[in-house]
Amino acid sequence: MLDVAGISRAAHHRGWRVIADTTVGTPFLHPVLKVKDAMERPDFVIHSYTKDLTGTGTTTAGVVIGRNEDMFLPKGESVMTTSANGESRKVGWDETLFWNVYYIKGDFLDSDKAFEVLNGIKTLELRVLQKTINTITLAKVFDAHPLINISSNGSLDHSLRGGVSLPALWAHTSGSGQAGAM
């Protein structure tokens, strides 16, 4: 599990922008945009709707979430905005995602796909619940192994022998390197 807040802070200090793909974490288990400090928030978040969100594999779709002025400006217009690190930045209409990516590539979600996504999201809770149960089960199996330590930066307090908790988990062997589990 990546330290998105730490990565965002380090990147923003250097004047870089951050894109987080939180498809696997889901918006529920990995709500990176809820972080209060703008320095620790990614500038863009991506979700593939194709995976957990729609859930049934019946459509291909996705979303990019960003600040209004990065997503769309009326043709010909520009605005001054403030970056996460407090620096002023001018955004032109042709730099916005709408004109620069969607309009040129024709990447718009059609209404049938949008319907599939909305319908699928109704059962997201079931998938998140199952995913959470699976993750705890896997963590318990790893935790029972004498050569594996489980540690977590999650906030819920479902402690196992090694102090594991959700939503964020990773397992590392005491001998060599790291193995990820989510």
Ligand SMILES: Cc1ncc(COP(=O)(O)O)c(C=O)c1O
């Ligand atoms: C983590 C992650 N993000 C995004 C995508 C892209 O998703 P899509 O299949 O909806 O284009 C994938 C596809 O495998 C993925 O694994």
